[in-house]
Amino acid sequence: MNGAEALIQTLHDCGVEVCFANPGTSEMQLVAAIDGQHGMRAVLALFEGVVTGAADGYGRMADKPAATLLHLGPGLGNGLANLHNARRAMSPVINLVGDHATYHLHYDAPLTSDAAGVARPMSDFVRISKSNRDLPHAGAEAFVAAQGYPGRIATVIVPADHAWDEGAGAVAPIAAPPAPQAPEAAVAEAAAALKAGTRTALFLGGRALREGALHAAGRVAAATGAKLICETFAARIQRGAGRVAVERLPYFGEMAAEFIKDYDTIIFAGAEPPVSFFAYPGKPSWLSPDGARLVRLATPREDPQAALAALADALGAPAEPAGVATPGTPPVEPGPLNPANLAAVVAKLLPENAIVSDESATLGGACFMFSAGSKRHDWLALTGGAIGQGLPLAVGCAVACPDRKVVALQADGSGMYTVQALWTMAREKLDVTTIILNNSSYAILNIELRRVGVANPGPKALSMLDLSNPSLDWVALAKGMGVPGVRVTTSEGLYDALSEALAAKGPRLIEAMFV
Amino acid sequence: MNGAEALIQTLHDCGVEVCFANPGTSEMQLVAAIDGQHGMRAVLALFEGVVTGAADGYGRMADKPAATLLHLGPGLGNGLANLHNARRAMSPVINLVGDHATYHLHYDAPLTSDAAGVARPMSDFVRISKSNRDLPHAGAEAFVAAQGYPGRIATVIVPADHAWDEGAGAVAPIAAPPAPQAPEAAVAEAAAALKAGTRTALFLGGRALREGALHAAGRVAAATGAKLICETFAARIQRGAGRVAVERLPYFGEMAAEFIKDYDTIIFAGAEPPVSFFAYPGKPSWLSPDGARLVRLATPREDPQAALAALADALGAPAEPAGVATPGTPPVEPGPLNPANLAAVVAKLLPENAIVSDESATLGGACFMFSAGSKRHDWLALTGGAIGQGLPLAVGCAVACPDRKVVALQADGSGMYTVQALWTMAREKLDVTTIILNNSSYAILNIELRRVGVANPGPKALSMLDLSNPSLDWVALAKGMGVPGVRVTTSEGLYDALSEALAAKGPRLIEAMFV
Incomplete structure (x- = not known):
């Protein structure tokens, strides 16, 4: 087998079942190897930030790494922000980054870059393959590195000739060490x-x-x-x-x-x-x-x-814990949407075993509080502060947990960074309900501008925090990527739309208007 | 004045007139300083790849740098791919990257990263500010570095405390050396x-x-x-x-x-x-x-x-050059769109002094050839191979040359990487006509898969190159971001739509269907 096949076979033998991918020419052998590897699912995204954010979501829910497939230094660059978030979440992720063939690098062709240099700031482990036969070893080592408790970002640089050269073989998985114990x-x-x-x-x-x-x-x-x-x-x-x-x-x-x-x-x-x-x-x-x-x-x-x-x-503590949450959520107040009635609707309707991807920023704070007594669920936050995590994370959660409903609470400004995630939701028919919180503003920055001491911001400064000119139409954006959407302006409207979306399977988008 | 004001004043005195921006909390002082700086235009983008791609387009057309404003390592990461392209274009660009206050860095707050490490692979010059008073010097040095003939990528890391500390002053511009002469x-x-x-x-x-x-x-x-x-x-x-x-x-x-x-x-x-x-x-x-x-x-x-x-x-050459292009373009064949009649329509209608941002990939090759005898224009290509350049580049060209029509020839797959550029076109009312070449495919990769030796790709491999499930609806995407759009399927339809768009001012999108 060639190096790509040996690498993919090794990762599969380690237990890697999913590859989130945005490949290019230098990754075609890896695409072919994944194609031939039964038991490894390939999920295409239209932008690398979706790829890495999805791998983060997958890792948080599956507690084992997915692979990503990225195109040279620039493709990896596009994925860095969500790798930063994944690293802060201590998620296990294995990045496979294609690079030029080793003998081609010195020609400095247009796409040549320092891929390992791009990887290092957001990776815990960077390994450049040394040969086609070394490539599967790099994969096995990356798998162990990614499982460094609770998870790490492991990046393998894959020169194209190592992928296509024949004469490689899969290598045995390396056992990951157990979780370190506190002294x-x-x-x-x-x-x-x-x-x-x-x-x-x-x-x-x-x-x-x-x-x-x-x-x-x-x-x-x-x-x-x-x-x-x-x-x-x-x-x-x-x-x-x-x-x-x-x-x-x-x-x-x-x-x-x-x-x-x-x-x-x-x-x-x-x-x-x-x-x-x-x-x-x-x-x-x-x-x-x-x-x-x-x-x-x-x-x-x-x-x-x-x-x-x-x-x-x-401490001789009793067997029963204190502080167990009791069922129940605050009542839903009717009328135009505000943070409280938004939160009440979400908390009330959240289904058993839901997974919440929370990038709700200023508008969504009450959602967490109000849902303490909702049905059991997992709540996933923006760990690294690099906005544009929420929708990709939801993709990864839905791939990891196909039998659970994923709810993405997504602020408008941050949602735009990786809006391409909606397409992958549609393509893979992922069971994700996205609620866009549309206030036509980088609202947090309006607060922060004053907090850093800017007392009287002028129109140019305020315009830099404003998304209302033009206003985004998320229902149209969703339609453009194949996700059915609806706009709501009241808590009653949200209640109905969310009820319907949660009762159905597959991706939906609800644009909740706060303006 | 504080460090941010001193930096922005210095850059303005050097001749920097535009800042493409996607700021966050750590850049609020810079936003305020730009706010107070008459003669520096601030252009907001909803994603950093748009920011850096626009700076590239501006640099190519203005032959001087715009500034970018980016949010720490992850924000810079999102801009790397188009900085790679800008570097390959040898465009002058000055990146201002906010970072945590110096005394805050060692707390390793969630957004902490090695911003200079992220910058280096795609920058020719990286300078970390040493103090509020050093910050304007860093800016003046970056301006000179960016003008290293014909242009370079200069990145300044701006710790937040250097931006807000008072007691700094603008510094005098440094003269850039003349273009080196061939021996x-x-x-x-x-x-x-x-x-x-x-x-x-x-x-x-x-x-x-x-x-x-x-x-x-x-x-x-x-x-x-x-x-x-x-x-x-x-x-x-x-x-x-x-x-x-x-x-x-x-x-x-x-x-x-x-x-x-x-x-x-x-x-x-x-x-x-x-x-x-x-x-x-x-x-x-x-x-x-x-x-x-x-x-x-x-x-x-x-x-x-x-x-x-x-x-x-x-060589004692005559004063008159050989090979001057004569006016005239191939006739337009009616019927369903194909690469030839697309090219004939574009070549025929291209207005005097147009700027073409060409990320047309497989479908657009004939456009270049057919337009040799079009009215005088500038043709800008994807220099570094990192796709997602075309729409941001068009933004920058339109900002640099407000009196010229910009035509973006944009393949569908690559357009999705930085689709957020459409919003900036709408917000700034930029005179850009975007023609999306929609073949629902990463068509180039279907060719490349075979060229790297994959003879019989299976359905999983082919699905990784296919954008038809679901098909993108670019008219809806454009509507979502405030750009009027229309879909055409024939050369006659394209002719009419393009004629109308070129006669009007402001952003338009034409989705040209090749399926």
């Missing part, structure tokens, strides 16, 4: 701190927000009265009625600092101490209260469930 | 080679394709009978009736090699000897005929017009 001393320190403290909190992130870890955290809360708080932008929270609930740290630094200012003891599991998302003149970056005792129970790269369970046991 | 020995060698050769050619690229250089090349042709050939993907060719015409080297390597195989002498001005765009198994990368005498008269970074004029004089 026992950390458990003991956390237990002692919780006993000594008067106002205590567990600050949870990453894998600590999965159901089992939350159950253990709830037991700790039952034993100690500790408050359960989660990071602002979590990769995946398992929540809803019957699960242990957590409160989310607010986004703006001063509100976040206020939120945790009274705790004398904070135990961290799956998260580092929170910092301000951006810096602002005269405002602190570090948010934890001065003098508080901060204990790292489990870093984001250590198994938090085992650590939390050990902590609960060390 | 006299090269002129003498070229003259001797042309006299000695029997079948000779001038191979022209870059600035050698401007009117003055072409005139000189035409004089050389008049004196020697040398054929005039241009690179396949040129940044900007000044052409049409009354100008010296050049024939374009074919795209596929074997056709290109065939095209030049009989020349015993090839003189290069503004271009390096051509190489195959991609490598293919068993096919050569180097295209020049074995044993031919290859003379580099002027490299792409030396003034080709002066060198060609000196060469013409050294």
